[in-house]
Amino acid sequence: MSDLARPLAQFVVSSSYHRLPAAVQHEGKRTFLNWLGCVLGGCHDRSVTLALAVLRELGGQGQALVIGRDVRLDMGSAAFLNATSANVHSYNDTHLKTVCHPTGPVAAAIFAFGERNKTSGADFLTALVAGIEVECRMSLLLTAPPARCPLGLNMTGFTGGFGAAAAVGRLLGLNQGQIVHALGIAATHASGLREGNTVMSGKINSAQAARSGLTAALLAAKGFTSSDTMLEGPTGFAHVFATEPNFSAALDGLGHQYEVLNNMPKPFPCGIVIHPVIDACLRLTKELDAAPEQIERVELVVPSLALELTGIREPRTAFDAQCSLYHLAAVTLLYGKAGLSEMSEKCVHDPTVIKLRRRVLAMADPTVAKDEAKATVFLNDGRAHAAHVLHCRGSRENPMTDAELEDKFREQSIMGLPSREPDELIDQCWEIDRLDDVGRLARLLG
Amino acid sequence: MSDLARPLAQFVVSSSYHRLPAAVQHEGKRTFLNWLGCVLGGCHDRSVTLALAVLRELGGQGQALVIGRDVRLDMGSAAFLNATSANVHSYNDTHLKTVCHPTGPVAAAIFAFGERNKTSGADFLTALVAGIEVECRMSLLLTAPPARCPLGLNMTGFTGGFGAAAAVGRLLGLNQGQIVHALGIAATHASGLREGNTVMSGKINSAQAARSGLTAALLAAKGFTSSDTMLEGPTGFAHVFATEPNFSAALDGLGHQYEVLNNMPKPFPCGIVIHPVIDACLRLTKELDAAPEQIERVELVVPSLALELTGIREPRTAFDAQCSLYHLAAVTLLYGKAGLSEMSEKCVHDPTVIKLRRRVLAMADPTVAKDEAKATVFLNDGRAHAAHVLHCRGSRENPMTDAELEDKFREQSIMGLPSREPDELIDQCWEIDRLDDVGRLARLLG
Numbered sequence: 001m002s003d004l005a006r007p008l009a010q011f012v013v014s015s016s017y018h019r020l021p022a023a024v025q026h027e028g029k030r031t032f033l034n035w036l037g038c039v040l041g042g043c044h045d046r047s048v049t050l051a052l053a054v055l056r057e058l059g060g061q062g063q064a065l066v067i068g069r070d071v072r073l074d075m076g077s078a079a080f081l082n083a084t085s086a087n088v089h090s091y092n093d094t095h096l097k098t099v100c101h102p103t104g105p106v107a108a109a110i111f112a113f114g115e116r117n118k119t120s121g122a123d124f125l126t127a128l129v130a131g132i133e134v135e136c137r138m139s140l141l142l143t144a145p146p147a148r149c150p151l152g153l154n155m156t157g158f159t160g161g162f163g164a165a166a167a168v169g170r171l172l173g174l175n176q177g178q179i180v181h182a183l184g185i186a187a188t189h190a191s192g193l194r195e196g197n198t199v200m201s202g203k204i205n206s207a208q209a210a211r212s213g214l215t216a217a218l219l220a221a222k223g224f225t226s227s228d229t230m231l232e233g234p235t236g237f238a239h240v241f242a243t244e245p246n247f248s249a250a251l252d253g254l255g256h257q258y259e260v261l262n263n264m265p266k267p268f269p270c271g272i273v274i275h276p277v278i279d280a281c282l283r284l285t286k287e288l289d290a291a292p293e294q295i296e297r298v299e300l301v302v303p304s305l306a307l308e309l310t311g312i313r314e315p316r317t318a319f320d321a322q323c324s325l326y327h328l329a330a331v332t333l334l335y336g337k338a339g340l341s342e343m344s345e346k347c348v349h350d351p352t353v354i355k356l357r358r359r360v361l362a363m364a365d366p367t368v369a370k371d372e373a374k375a376t377v378f379l380n381d382g383r384a385h386a387a388h389v390l391h392c393r394g395s396r397e398n399p400m401t402d403a404e405l406e407d408k409f410r411e412q413s414i415m416g417l418p419s420r421e422p423d424e425l426i427d428q429c430w431e432i433d434r435l436d437d438v439g440r441l442a443r444l445l446g
Numbered sequence: 447m448s449d450l451a452r453p454l455a456q457f458v459v460s461s462s463y464h465r466l467p468a469a470v471q472h473e474g475k476r477t478f479l480n481w482l483g484c485v486l487g488g489c490h491d492r493s494v495t496l497a498l499a500v501l502r503e504l505g506g507q508g509q510a511l512v513i514g515r516d517v518r519l520d521m522g523s524a525a526f527l528n529a530t531s532a533n534v535h536s537y538n539d540t541h542l543k544t545v546c547h548p549t550g551p552v553a554a555a556i557f558a559f560g561e562r563n564k565t566s567g568a569d570f571l572t573a574l575v576a577g578i579e580v581e582c583r584m585s586l587l588l589t590a591p592p593a594r595c596p597l598g599l600n601m602t603g604f605t606g607g608f609g610a611a612a613a614v615g616r617l618l619g620l621n622q623g624q625i626v627h628a629l630g631i632a633a634t635h636a637s638g639l640r641e642g643n644t645v646m647s648g649k650i651n652s653a654q655a656a657r658s659g660l661t662a663a664l665l666a667a668k669g670f671t672s673s674d675t676m677l678e679g680p681t682g683f684a685h686v687f688a689t690e691p692n693f694s695a696a697l698d699g700l701g702h703q704y705e706v707l708n709n710m711p712k713p714f715p716c717g718i719v720i721h722p723v724i725d726a727c728l729r730l731t732k733e734l735d736a737a738p739e740q741i742e743r744v745e746l747v748v749p750s751l752a753l754e755l756t757g758i759r760e761p762r763t764a765f766d767a768q769c770s771l772y773h774l775a776a777v778t779l780l781y782g783k784a785g786l787s788e789m790s791e792k793c794v795h796d797p798t799v800i801k802l803r804r805r806v807l808a809m810a811d812p813t814v815a816k817d818e819a820k821a822t823v824f825l826n827d828g829r830a831h832a833a834h835v836l837h838c839r840g841s842r843e844n845p846m847t848d849a850e851l852e853d854k855f856r857e858q859s860i861m862g863l864p865s866r867e868p869d870e871l872i873d874q875c876w877e878i879d880r881l882d883d884v885g886r887l888a889r890l891l892g
Contacts, residue, residue, distance in 0.1 A: 050665060222496045
């Protein structure tokens with residue numbers, strides 16, 4: 001049996017802020033800023049309102065802020081709701097190798113825990129990076145070839161609990177054995193199906209992971225036990241959910257190579273596999289000088305996964321639109337951008353959008369890379385314009401800049417907290433490692 | 447795509463106490479009595495004490511009783527803890543076709559909900575039977591041939607949330623569409639690994655199912671949505687967790703044949719697959735007139751599943767003992783019984799037990815049925831005694847009688863609530879369909 005939980009736990013226990021490379025520290029701040037913006041952008045969605053109504057009834061009171069909603073509930077409920085908000089617009093972040101969105105469950109769990117427990121900003125960032133690392137590596141375990149797992153597993157749901165448990169465990173000062181127990185408890189509560197990605201229930205997978213992971217760490221801290229073999233054993237996590245789970249990919253370079261550096265904030269509020277298409281269409285809009293009715297058809301060439309995950313032909317809701325490369329290609333060509341307003345219910349039902357959307361064709365090409373796409377616009381007069389994007393915005397080769405992240409944050413912040421000055425929040429995020437208590441940031445938020 | 451969620455939801459919506467066959471009504475009472483006894487028997491275990499410490503901190507207050515602990519928390523936390531207690535001794539109940547333990551998550555969810563909402567006893571039993579039905583049928587979906595699913599899925603964890611969601615949904619008066627949403631939300635939170643069966647984390651799979659299912663129904667009641675395809679879709683529950691999921695087995699006879707009639711309270715506090723061995727050893731003790739040291743060896747012939755699930759050779763803890771057919775064979779031959787005291791830590795480490803346990807051999811025979819076993823004792827003087835059990839106690843052909851259930855309840859009740867008269871509680875369980883408010887029963891319990 002391969003050893004997995006123990007080296008992961010040892011990594012968590014021995015992590016410290018000052019030993020993190022500067023680039024990793026900075027990426028930790030970037031992904032936190034990005035997460036907080038996504039929470040603010042999504043916090044008034046109806047899915048959050050409804051979940052809040054239930055958790056107000058079930059949860060404890062006064063421990064941690066439900067961001068943007070001016071209420072404090074218990075840490076678990078606050079983590080659940082903030083993780084839900086962050087997920088509303090599919091605008092979060094993506095670990096490119098595994099298509100999981102690692103920051104959500106981890107940040108939600110430790111932001112709630114941190115407010116309650118007066119965690120310092122440096123400890124917070126250390127735990128955030130450690131949790132993201134564990135979550136990404138558990139995702140590699142299931143997906144790095146030769147490992148295969150069912151397409152229907154919502155990766156963030158299934159591995160986010162490990163990240164949250166590791167991060168909260170680090171903040172609780174658990175020892176290696178206790179972290180092993182926390183990871184084991186998280187394993188037995190791992191869940192999440194991709195089938196619901198375009199409905200409200202799809203927005204609470206990382207939420208459940210956040211709460212389960214937090215609870216797992218709190219249980220382990222009290223002395224609640226699990227076994228050493230929950231991750232690796234014959235009826236444990238790795239072998240139940242994957243064929244040929246890749247233990248090497250999960251452990252190679254641990255403590256030296258940081259997966260947060262392979263995790264990218266999203267420049268567009270939709271499934272990451274659509275981003276190359278958007279980028280290709282953006283290029284076309286720059287050279288195209290034609291009214292929508294002059295477009296005869298649009299042809300896209302995309303990686304197979306893009307069609308499998310985001311092939312919704314006729315989106316009916318805003319959530320559907322996040323998984324429709326047809327919609328995104330059409331709105332980008334029409335409006336020269338693919339932001340939150342292009343994902344609205346109104347835009348989904350706009351006759352102009354519908355008309356062009358129906359003239360978009362997409363073909364899967366297995367030789368096309370994940371961050372690559374080709375788009376060709378054929379006009380009625382016989383002309384054609386083509387664009388080929390090799391590395392789209394938001395890819396490892398072409399990440400969002402800090403300034404772009406700030407712009408994204410401002411747009412989202414105004415939606416969530418119109419009365420608050422976004423730049424003050426942005427400054428706090430860049431300087432979070434100087435905070436003696438992350439609760440101060442929570443109090444700035446409500 | 448097969449239709450699954452809608453017919454299940456329709457069954458739940460149209461269920462009513464007075465249309466249940468008398469045998470089903472009675473079995474509902476039996477399984478509730480059995481569940482309540484198991485909660486009382488397990489409620490002082492250290493696993494419950496530790497989980498209670500965490501949920502006291504996270505949970506809301508005053509809604510529903512944590513049985514035997516003299517505290518009321520929110521419905522979700524109470525359901526979680528009572529389901530944990532019921533699981534402590536592996537003494538609960540088993541749906542023989544699927545080896546799930548269906549009553550735990552359902553009863554825990556609706557007992558907490560019922561106290562909070564003054565549910566009548568007849569409604570309570572209707573919801574209990576409906577929830578057990580849905581849970582067992584979702585288990586058949588994954589396990590009835592040709593369906594296959596990983597051995598490591600803890601079946602109660604994976605399908606208990608559907609049962610709890612259906613039962614609470616029935617009590618909330620949800621319509622068919624809302625129940626479909628509740629089942630869909632439960633699907634995306636289904637979890638549980640068998641790897642932890644002999645550690646504390648293995649005791650909180652049905653607990654998580656109870657809370658997730660309850661929450662799913664409460665969310666659906668508020669208008670939180672899921673999709674129609676969470677159970678049946680290509681990336682939904684059935685196809686993610688099973689190969690060739692058996693939709694017919696899940697639906698055939700729904701509303702006419704009740705799976706609660708195939709669900710059996712356990713006569714012995716251990717894995718059900720060990721029960722035939724215990725029964726065979728009990729028979730041997732009646733004819734055997736030999737001191738332990740005269741036993742040269744014991745040979746068992748068991749179904750393959752028994753060795754796979756309960757083949758722990760050297761148990762170290764009370765939880766291990768629940769999954770050790772070697773331990774159970776030894777103690778039954780030594781003491782003529784296999785009750786709670788034979789499962790204690792003390793008994794596990796008793797030198798006399800260890801000595802005999804090491805002389806027990808077990809062979810798997812694929813022609814041996816689930817409820818069948820052969821045991822042969824070879825004595826030092828060359829004599830041998832053999833017993834062959836075709837249908838063990840607690841099997842469909844040989845169920846526990848009502849009187850035996852009452853005796854089991856008395857033993858457990860005294861462990862959990864020594865100051866309370868067990869027979870008063872037993873009477874209340876038999877007459878629960880006359881209660882206008884199941885909260886009355888909760889108040890009798892603390």
